[in-house]
Amino acid sequence: MAAHHSSLSIGLLALVQLVPILVFSLGGGAVADAVDRRRLLIATQALLAVSSACLAVLAAQPAPPIWALYAVAFVAAGVGAVDQPTRHRRSRAWFLANAFRPRLP
Numbered sequence: 001m002a003a004h005h006s007s008l009s010i011g012l013l014a015l016v017q018l019v020p021i022l023v024f025s026l027g028g029g030a031v032a033d034a035v036d037r038r039r040l041l042i043a044t045q046a047l048l049a050v051s052s053a054c055l056a057v058l059a060a061q062p063a064p065p066i067w068a069l070y071a072v073a074f075v076a077a078g079v080g081a082v083d084q085p086t087r088h089r090r091s092r093a094w095f096l097a098n099a100f101r102p103r104l105p
Contacts, residue, residue, distance in 0.1 A: 020078035028082035044083035
């Protein structure tokens with residue numbers, strides 16, 4: 001993989017990851033409340049797996065196009081912005097349901 005020795009490329013990658021987090025985080029919580037959390041987690045985890053597979057394919061190329069890396073980073077950050085509040089609400093619901101359950105002897 002050809003290395004892009006550019007501070008600008010790294011800064012743009014951070015920006016490409018930050019924008020979907022800022023945009024989709026607000027709606028991610030609303031979506032997590034509105035739909036079945038288990039199915040949403042399955043969907044987001046599947047999309048994150050696909051983005052990881054895309055990164056693996058790009059890493060296997062001798063000179064992957066930088067725009068493709070930016071695109072995969074954008075999608076992964078956007079999906080992660082929906083996944084995180086969903087996972088948080090699901091684990092909180094599990095904790096509240098199980099934390100105060102009477103213990104069996």
